[in-house]
Amino acid sequence: LRLRLGKPETGKESVERIERRVELAAPPSEVWDAVTEELSEWFGAVADLRPRPGARATFRWPDGRERQAVVEAAEPERLLAFRWLPFERLPSGATVMVGPGRVELTLAPSGRSTVLTVTEWAAVPAPLAGGAGR
Amino acid sequence: MTEDRSAEVFAALADPTRRQLLDHLSRRGPASATELAESLPISRQAVSKHLALLEEAGLVAGDRSGRKRRFRLTPGPMSEAVSWMAGIGAEWDNRLEALRRHLRRR
Numbered sequence: 001l002r003l004r005l006g007k008p009e010t011g012k013e014s015v016e017r018i019e020r021r022v023e024l025a026a027p028p029s030e031v032w033d034a035v036t037e038e039l040s041e042w043f044g045a046v047a048d049l050r051p052r053p054g055a056r057a058t059f060r061w062p063d064g065r066e067r068q069a070v071v072e073a074a075e076p077e078r079l080l081a082f083r084w085l086p087f088e089r090l091p092s093g094a095t096v097m098v099g100p101g102r103v104e105l106t107l108a109p110s111g112r113s114t115v116l117t118v119t120e121w122a123a124v125p126a127p128l129a130g131g132a133g134r
Numbered sequence: 135m136t137e138d139r140s141a142e143v144f145a146a147l148a149d150p151t152r153r154q155l156l157d158h159l160s161r162r163g164p165a166s167a168t169e170l171a172e173s174l175p176i177s178r179q180a181v182s183k184h185l186a187l188l189e190e191a192g193l194v195a196g197d198r199s200g201r202k203r204r205f206r207l208t209p210g211p212m213s214e215a216v217s218w219m220a221g222i223g224a225e226w227d228n229r230l231e232a233l234r235r236h237l238r239r240r
Binding site: 016020024030031034042043044063118120122124 | 219222225227228232233234235236238
């Protein structure tokens with residue numbers, strides 16, 4: 001499978017960003033464990049992710065979908081960033097191309113708690129981003 | 135978009151289940167209420183109730199196909215790109231709630 005990370009062919013796809021910030025009643029060391037080793041406990045997918053730049057991570061959803069990501073940054077108790085690879089394996093086993101995306105989790109201590117900021121950049125598919133409808 | 139309409143849209147998007155429905159429709163394309171109830175952990179009755187609210191806000195439209203209605207995202211009062219991102223945001227809202235529960239259990 002050859003990956004095309006360049007400009008999408010339609011040129012209409014747009015990359016948008018969402019951000020969520022929550023304060024968690026646990027120190028950064030515990031939150032770090034939760035966002036790495038214990039990711040499968042809450043992510044909604046069984047995740048195999050080693051917090052090491054360049055490591056390949058796999059996410060398997062209960063419906064059989066599977067996506068892969070590459071860890072871009074891993075600074076214990078501070079920052080975890082990974083890039084979704086632009087394909088997804090469907091429950092049928094077929095692989096389809098999907099928009100690329102990037103996820104960044106930053107941890108900051110706040111008293112005995114941790115402020116976790118999640119940012120995801122995701123590609124909005126061309127038919128939606130182009131505003132032409134379907 | 136009038137003030138009233140935007141309040142309706144944001145009220146519709148404030149609910150994680152409704153964002154999940156929008157997310158599903160934006161990823162998988164049009165679906166009936168029964169199909170949505172089968173692929174999401176939401177009852178058929180709840181799906182219908184949420185779809186009615188989303189339809190009122192102009193975010194989805196139901197097209198009749200035989201006896202069923204198939205719902206699709208509409209290029210409504212908000213851009214579809216915004217609806218799409220709201221879906222991804224909904225996914226994170228659910229995850230962060232689960233993360234909070236996980237940390238409490240530890």
